Amino acid sequence: MKEIHNPHDRFFRSVFAEIDCLRDLIQSALPQRICDMLDFNSIRLSAESYIDERLSLYQTDILARARLRSSQVLIYILIDHKSYPDRWVVLQLLNYMVRIWEKERSRNPKSSKLPCIIPMIFYHGMRAWNHPLYFSACFESPKVLELYIPEYQALLFNLEEVDVKSLHGSVMFKAALNALKYVLRGLGPYLRELLESLSGLPMDVKSKTFLSRLFEYIIQTSGDLDVQDLERELQRVDSDFPREVFVTIEEQLLERGKAEGKAEGTILGKQQVLLQLLEKKFGSVSRADRQAVLKNKDREKLDRAVDAILDAASIRDVVSRLD
Numbered sequence: 001m002k003e004i005h006n007p008h009d010r011f012f013r014s015v016f017a018e019i020d021c022l023r024d025l026i027q028s029a030l031p032q033r034i035c036d037m038l039d040f041n042s043i044r045l046s047a048e049s050y051i052d053e054r055l056s057l058y059q060t061d062i063l064a065r066a067r068l069r070s071s072q073v074l075i076y077i078l079i080d081h082k083s084y085p086d087r088w089v090v091l092q093l094l095n096y097m098v099r100i101w102e103k104e105r106s107r108n109p110k111s112s113k114l115p116c117i118i119p120m121i122f123y124h125g126m127r128a129w130n131h132p133l134y135f136s137a138c139f140e141s142p143k144v145l146e147l148y149i150p151e152y153q154a155l156l157f158n159l160e161e162v163d164v165k166s167l168h169g170s171v172m173f174k175a176a177l178n179a180l181k182y183v184l185r186g187l188g189p190y191l192r193e194l195l196e197s198l199s200g201l202p203m204d205v206k207s208k209t210f211l212s213r214l215f216e217y218i219i220q221t222s223g224d225l226d227v228q229d230l231e232r233e234l235q236r237v238d239s240d241f242p243r244e245v246f247v248t249i250e251e252q253l254l255e256r257g258k259a260e261g262k263a264e265g266t267i268l269g270k271q272q273v274l275l276q277l278l279e280k281k282f283g284s285v286s287r288a289d290r291q292a293v294l295k296n297k298d299r300e301k302l303d304r305a306v307d308a309i310l311d312a313a314s315i316r317d318v319v320s321r322l323d
Contacts, residue, residue, distance in 0.1 A: 001283065003286075006081070006121070006200050007062040007217055007220040007221050008060065008079075008081040008180075008217075008221065009079075009182075010082070010179070010213075010217075011176075011214075011216075011217040012079050012122075013062070013177075014059050014213050015172070015173075015176045015210070015213065016045075016062055016077075017045060018206070018210075019043060019045065019171070020170055020172075020235075021169075021170065021172060021173045022043060022045060022062070022064060022166070022172060023040050023043055023177065024044065024169030024173040025077070025122075025157075025169075025173070026038075026040075026064065026066075027040065027168060027169070027212055028157070028162075028167045028169060028182045029120055029155060029157040030118065030120075030121075030167070031043045032117070032170035032314060034068070035070050036071050038066055038067075038068055039066060039067040039068070039069075039238070040066070041206070042065075042066050042067040043048065043064055043065070043066045044064065044065045045062065045063075045064055045065075045176075046063040046064065046065055048100075048103065049061055050063070050099045050100060051096070052092075053097075055092070058080065058081050058082050059078060059079060059080055059081065059092075060079040060081065060204075061076065061077065061078050061079065061096065061102070062076075062077040062078070062079070063075070063076050063077075063100065064076075064077070065067075066211070068116075071115075071116070071117060073115060073116050073117075073245060073274060074098060074100065074104075074113045074115050074118070075117075075118045075245045076093075076096065076097060076117050076120065077098060077118065077120045077121040077122055078092070078096065078119070078120065078121055078122065080092055080121060080122065080124075080125065081124070081125075081316040082199050083125070083127055084125055084126070084127045085123065085125060085128075085129045085130060085131050086131070087297075088138075089121060089131070089154075090131075090132075090133065090134075090135050090137075090138060091135070091138060091299075093119045093154055094125060094135060094150070094152070097117050097119060097152075100117060100262055101115075103112050109235045118155065119152065119154045120154065120155040120157055121133075121153065121154050121155065121157065121271060122157045122185060123156065123157065123158050123159065123160075124159040124160070124180045124181055124184070124186050125160070125184075126160070126184060128160070128161075129158050133148060133153050133154045133155075133156055134151065134152075134153050135149075135150050135152050135153075135154075135240075136151045138157050140144050157182060159177060159181040159182070160176070161203065161267075162180055162181075163309060164177045165179065170200075171197055171200070171201060172201070172207070172210050174197070175194055175197055175210075175213070175214065176200055177209075178179070179188060179214060179217060179218060183217070183218065183221050183222050184221070184223065186187075186223065186224045187218065187224065187225055188222075188224045188225055188229070189226065191229070191230070192231050192236065192237075193233060195233055195237045195242060196238075198211065198214075198237075198239075198242055199237050199238070199241070201236055201241060201242075203241050207241070207253055207310075208245050209243075211241075211242055211245040211246075212245055213279055215230065215245070215246050218230060230246070231246065234246050235280050235297070235316070236299050240291075240294055241292075242270075243294060244294070270299065270302040270303070271279070271293050271294055271302065272305070273306060274293055274294055274305055274306050274318075275290065275294075277306065277309045278293075278309070278315055278318060278319075281309060281312075282313070282314070282315050284313075285315060289315055289316075289319050291323065292319050292322055293305075298322075301321060302322070304321045305318050305319070305321040305322055308321050
């Protein structure tokens with residue numbers, strides 16, 4: 001498994017390591033005639049990466065294996081994190097595809113055929129894509145030489161031109177696409193809608209993991225939002241779950257706050273610390289007491305409640321400090 005170098009890479013790889021999200025992406029990007037023949041239940045994620053080390057700050061790749069009727073097909077997704085289109089990405093793709101074929105030959109030395117690779121470029125840059133997707137367009141040569149020029153066409157999944165709402169797929173899949181689409185160009189105007197779309201997620205481990213990764217990604221990469229902006233919008237969401245998950249990354253946020261001279265932490269962080277201490281001393285916390293903590297936004301009262309934990313005989317002794 002490759003070392004993960006940047007937040008775009010880490011977020012994309014973590015989201016699409018989930019088979020359901022990977023299936024949603026493949027179904028959204030591939031032509032319908034191929035989707036009709038593809039066995040989506042057969043899709044499996046491969047662990048290998050074929051990216052050049054010098055390009056790993058700008059690119060991420062995912063290799064999926066599937067069945068197309070009776071044949072194996074590989075779907076190679078190259079994610080370009082640059083804000084502008086790269087003219088030579090089709091050459092880089094060919095290089096990676098050759099590496100994949102060489103690996104397949106070493107795994108199946110007795111096979112007389114190579115598996116087909118569907119190459120896809122996932123682009124979420126801010127500039128319009130204006131480069132050809134046919135490899136032959138990289139060459140300048142007379143027509144008489146065309147037989148000697150390799151040819152293939154890459155698929156382009158350009159988030160700038162995609163209407164995410166119209167896609168089929170899960171709430172998490174669409175939220176991830178919207179984050180990738182707007183985080184570099186300004187997520188602020190879309191943040192509340194994005195968070196509200198997540199308010200109905202089931203309170204399970206899968207959703208919690210996704211939300212933690214999403215919030216971390218937004219904080220690390222958004223150019224127009226900070227921790228306080230995210231916290232403020234979360235307070236307006238009509239769901240406790242996203243707000244509670246936000247504070248699972250509180251340690252990281254506090255470290256970030258210290259670096260920026262904001263070591264006092266967020267209100268959500270204080271709420272979560274209080275809930276964790278209550279659970280550690282008294283066991284489970286009732287829904288009513290949990291609501292009392294999460295709805296209180298007074299820093300001083302939250303601090304007093306935390307200080308009262310040590311000598312308190314019951315949860316009520318602590319929660320009453322919030323009145």
